[in-house]
Amino acid sequence: MSSSAIPVSALDDYVGRGAHLYIKGVKHIDCASGTFNLSLGYDNPDVVAALHRQLDRVLHLSSEFTRSKSQEIFDLLRPVLPEHLDSFWFRDITGSTANEAAVRMAQKATGRTDVISLFLSHHGQSAAATGLSGNAFRQQSFSLPFVGSIKVPAPDCNHCFFGQTRDRCNMLCARRVEDFIEYASSGRVAAMVIEPILGNGGNVVPDPEYYSVIREICDRHGIVIIADEVQTGFGRTGSFFASTGYAKALRPDIITFAKGAGGVGIPVAGVLMRHELDVLEPWEHSSTSGANPLALVALEETVRYIRDNYILDNVTRMSKLLKYGLHELEAEFAPVMNVRGKGLMLAFDLPSAKDVSAFIGIARHHGLILRGSRYGFGNTVKVRPPLIVSEDDVDEILLGLRASLAEFNAPTEFNAPTEFTAPTESEKGM
Numbered sequence: 379m380s381s382s383a384i385p386v387s388a389l390d391d392y393v394g395r396g397a398h399l400y401i402k403g404v405k406h407i408d409c410a411s412g413t414f415n416l417s418l419g420y421d422n423p424d425v426v427a428a429l430h431r432q433l434d435r436v437l438h439l440s441s442e443f444t445r446s447k448s449q450e451i452f453d454l455l456r457p458v459l460p461e462h463l464d465s466f467w468f469r470d471i472t473g474s475t476a477n478e479a480a481v482r483m484a485q486k487a488t489g490r491t492d493v494i495s496l497f498l499s500h501h502g503q504s505a506a507a508t509g510l511s512g513n514a515f516r517q518q519s520f521s522l523p524f525v526g527s528i529k530v531p532a533p534d535c536n537h538c539f540f541g542q543t544r545d546r547c548n549m550l551c552a553r554r555v556e557d558f559i560e561y562a563s564s565g566r567v568a569a570m571v572i573e574p575i576l577g578n579g580g581n582v583v584p585d586p587e588y589y590s591v592i593r594e595i596c597d598r599h600g601i602v603i604i605a606d607e608v609q610t611g612f613g614r615t616g617s618f619f620a621s622t623g624y625a626k627a628l629r630p631d632i633i634t635f636a637k638g639a640g641g642v643g644i645p646v647a648g649v650l651m652r653h654e655l656d657v658l659e660p661w662e663h664s665s666t667s668g669a670n671p672l673a674l675v676a677l678e679e680t681v682r683y684i685r686d687n688y689i690l691d692n693v694t695r696m697s698k699l700l701k702y703g704l705h706e707l708e709a710e711f712a713p714v715m716n717v718r719g720k721g722l723m724l725a726f727d728l729p730s731a732k733d734v735s736a737f738i739g740i741a742r743h744h745g746l747i748l749r750g751s752r753y754g755f756g757n758t759v760k761v762r763p764p765l766i767v768s769e770d771d772v773d774e775i776l777l778g779l780r781a782s783l784a785e786f787n788a789p790t791e792f793n794a795p796t797e798f799t800a801p802t803e804s805e806k807g808m
């Protein structure tokens with residue numbers, strides 16, 4: 379660069395508009411919603427305007443001064459919450475620490491220690507949240523054990539741990555949790571933490587009966603259920619929380635949220651719980667930026683926008699169109715299988731992890747931003763655009779996927795497909 383050149387930021391290459399990200403002027407539709415946090419897209423005008431107003435007033439306040447704003451936001455949320463969740467804790471900005479807050483609440487309130495979580499789960503990357511998560515690849519280089527962590531098989535019918543099929547499984551993945559409580563715990567289980575749909579684990583959608591069996595077992599053993607709704611919350615699955623819709627039977631004692639709660643990517647996280655679990659002192663769980671004014675303003679405006687613009691209805695309508703289109707692609711292109719998901723948290727599988735990374739690269743050239751999943755079999759492509767997508771946006775996604783699949787299917791010297799064996803009926807599953 380000559381000394382007279384105007385310095386530009388590397389970020390100047392990126393401009394976000396609605397569900398689209400322009401990279402050096404090239405339009406892409408973002409089917410990953412950023413880092414799965416842009417529930418309202420890149421530049422929702424209401425949220426952005428509210429943030430501008432707050433920027434002009436005050437950027438930081440100690441949480442001592444934001445308590446009444448947090449209360450106002452909780453009052454705004456009340457109509458979309460199960461009645462029994464009557465307390466809140468909005469002092470987090472990441473999902474990882476919101477989950478830690480929930481665990482602390484369960485441990486302090488019950489006087490117990492152990493926490494059950496699922497294989498394939500992801501609850502964050504702080505030390506405790508990493509230790510709770512059901513995967514090895516994020517742990518292997520460190521020593522981050524969560525003392526009292528008990529991992530149990532995930533309710534993943536496509537890869538059943540117990541080798542069953544749904545018609546004859548008697549919901550073993552839920553019922554055998556009782557064996558883990560009996561034989562693998564210290565006898566002091568405080569909580570079970572569950573993503574109602576396992577997001578990073580490969581968009582695993584449990585059968586609804588799973589939730590009711592887990593609820594019954596946890597009731598019997600006095601175990602607090604924590605629904606980690608960091609991915610599924612704020613309208614993603616078509617209800618405000620998954621556990622007020624598809625996963626209602628879970629009746630969680632605590633819900634944690636983050637990601638989409640900030641609407642346009644502003645970091646904010648929180649915990650909603652029964653008042654009996656509202657046991658933490660401020661000094662037992664807080665951070666410098668917890669409940670900061672920008673986070674609270676983004677949270678408030680996101681809740682309002684979802685409510686006033688019928689975003690849940692939009693998710694339900696767009697989900698139907700997108701899922702229908704994905705099923706059409708599944709019928710047309712042999713490598714596509716296991717289309718699944720709720721709301722705008724959809725996914726399909728390709729034969730292998732290698733295929734997924736090749737496909738995502740091809741799709742980028744067709745104007746789609748997509749993400750895969752490193753967990754489990756690593757062969758899942760996630761399709762999760764912002765909740766504000768229009769019919770035109772859905773058409774654009776499906777056209778881009780069709781063109782990408784056509785290219786993926788056409789062998790070239792650079793793009794030799796991996797060997798494909800058609801899935802068996804039971805592999806197609808769910």
Ligand SMILES: Cc1ncc(COP(=O)(O)O)c(C=O)c1O
Binds near residue numbers: 472
């Ligand atoms: C289900 C779930 N819980 C918790 C987290 C952690 O959230 P954060 O990255 O904000 O700490 C994530 C992040 O991907 C997540 O997907």
